[in-house]
Amino acid sequence: MSNLSDIGFPVQNEQDVNVLITETIKYVESIRCPQGFYLRFADASGAEIYLQGNPEQELIGFNPHYDGKSRKKVSLTKAIERDSSELDGGFHVWANPKNDDAESGEYQFVFDAPDFRTIGEIDFPKICEIQLTAFASNDFKVFRGEVDFYYVQDAEAQMSAKSFFPSGLFLTKDETIATETPRPIGIFAGEIKEFELKTNELSNENFYWFLVETVGGEIDVVADVKLVPNKPNIGGIVSGQFWLSGRVINLSE
Numbered sequence: 540m541s542n543l544s545d546i547g548f549p550v551q552n553e554q555d556v557n558v559l560i561t562e563t564i565k566y567v568e569s570i571r572c573p574q575g576f577y578l579r580f581a582d583a584s585g586a587e588i589y590l591q592g593n594p595e596q597e598l599i600g601f602n603p604h605y606d607g608k609s610r611k612k613v614s615l616t617k618a619i620e621r622d623s624s625e626l627d628g629g630f631h632v633w634a635n636p637k638n639d640d641a642e643s644g645e646y647q648f649v650f651d652a653p654d655f656r657t658i659g660e661i662d663f664p665k666i667c668e669i670q671l672t673a674f675a676s677n678d679f680k681v682f683r684g685e686v687d688f689y690y691v692q693d694a695e696a697q698m699s700a701k702s703f704f705p706s707g708l709f710l711t712k713d714e715t716i717a718t719e720t721p722r723p724i725g726i727f728a729g730e731i732k733e734f735e736l737k738t739n740e741l742s743n744e745n746f747y748w749f750l751v752e753t754v755g756g757e758i759d760v761v762a763d764v765k766l767v768p769n770k771p772n773i774g775g776i777v778s779g780q781f782w783l784s785g786r787v788i789n790l791s792e
Contacts, residue, residue, distance in 0.1 A: 542603050542674040542782055544763040546586035547739025547746040560601065562741060563588045572656040574625045575599070579654070581606065584737040585748065589653035591626040600624035604653040604784045605672040607759025608733070608750050614641040615665045615787075619649060619721060628655035629723050629785075632669075634703070634755035641666050645755045648705040650785035651723040658787055668789040673725065673751075673781035675762035680778050681731075681771050688728065688776040700776050701753045703727040707783075728778035729753030734771045736764070751777055 543550050543559070550556050567578035567590065578590035587604040600623065613632040621627035629651035633644030641664035650671060652658065682688040685700045692698060707722035729751035737748050747767050749760040760777060771777075 541763075544765075545674045545746060545761040546603055546605055547582075547584065547737065547742050547744040548586070548588075548603070549742075549744055549763070559588070560590065560598070564590060566741075570654060570657055572626070574656045577626065577654055577657065580741075582739055582741055584739050584746075586737075586739050586741075586746075587653070591624055593625065600627065602627070602651065602653040602784065603674070604786065605674075605748070605759055605761045606786075607670060607672055607748065607761075609671055609757040609759045610788065611669050611671050611756040611758070611785075612636065613667065613669055614644060615661060615667060616641070616647075616663055618655075618661065618663075621651075621720070626656050628652060630787075631721060633664075636666055639666060646703055646705060647708060648703070648725055648783065649707050649721040649723045650783040652785055652787065654786065658790075661790070665790060667787055669785045670759070670788055671783060671785040672759040672761060673727070673783055675760060675766055676780050676782070677766070678779045679762055679766045681767055681769070682776040682778070683772055684774060685776060688778065698728055698778065699754075701729055703754050706780065723783040724780060725783050726780045727753050727758070728776055729758065731771055731773055731775045731777060732757065733773070747771070749777060 563580035570577040575593040580588040585606045591600040614636040617631040636644040704726040706726045707724035733750040747762045
């Protein structure tokens with residue numbers, strides 16, 4: 540499984556990735572920025588690919604995204620640049636800041652932005668709205684309801700059916716404080732408000748989309764069909780560890 544397979548691009552190797560780039564680049568729109576440009580591919584299913592190019596017109600990377608329904612109020616507190624590419628980056632935020640206090644909220648987390656360099660200068664901290672997509676990993680689970688969700692857990696360490704743990708803010712055993720950059724990773728559980736079996740029109744492959752309500756607001760979740768062996772239901776619970784990709788929707792609020 541991969542972030543790409545979560546939106547209907549089941550690539551297996553570098554050759555598959557190259558074929559995907561060759562196919563998507565036929566249908567892109569160009570978005571300029573001082574550091575180069577993005578080429579945005581948008582499928583009718585909501586699946587997106589943001590190709591990256593430098594000022595020398597060379598492709599230097601890409602990121603997937605899903606254009607979903609979620610709208611989440613956050614306070615942007617810091618930009619985070621990535622070593623992987625000049626056009627990669629994201630933000631450290633507070634979820635659901637209270638009483639317009641930009642220095643607090645329900646919890647902190649980090650998300651990557653596929654169009655990071657197009658956002659421009661921000662006077663931090665800044666309260667705004669984002670659309671946030673969580674890409675499922677191999678530990679993704681779907682439960683029919685809270686009873687099933689709590690049944691499989693250890694009684695001494697139960698996770699709430701609506702909970703969020705910003706695991707990307709914490710060091711792994713192989714990382715040090717000096718070298719660690721916060722990662723766009725979160726472990727959460729939430730209630731299914733909507734779901735749909737989507738078909739990526741470019742690849743003709745299926746994937747699942749969920750609108751999930753958790754602590755701090757709603758999140759779009761996408762998952763490879765292989766991670767969802769049984770048909771989901773409204774009111775069910777999803778849980779797992781996710782890569783978080785977000786787009787800033789409104790900086791004026």
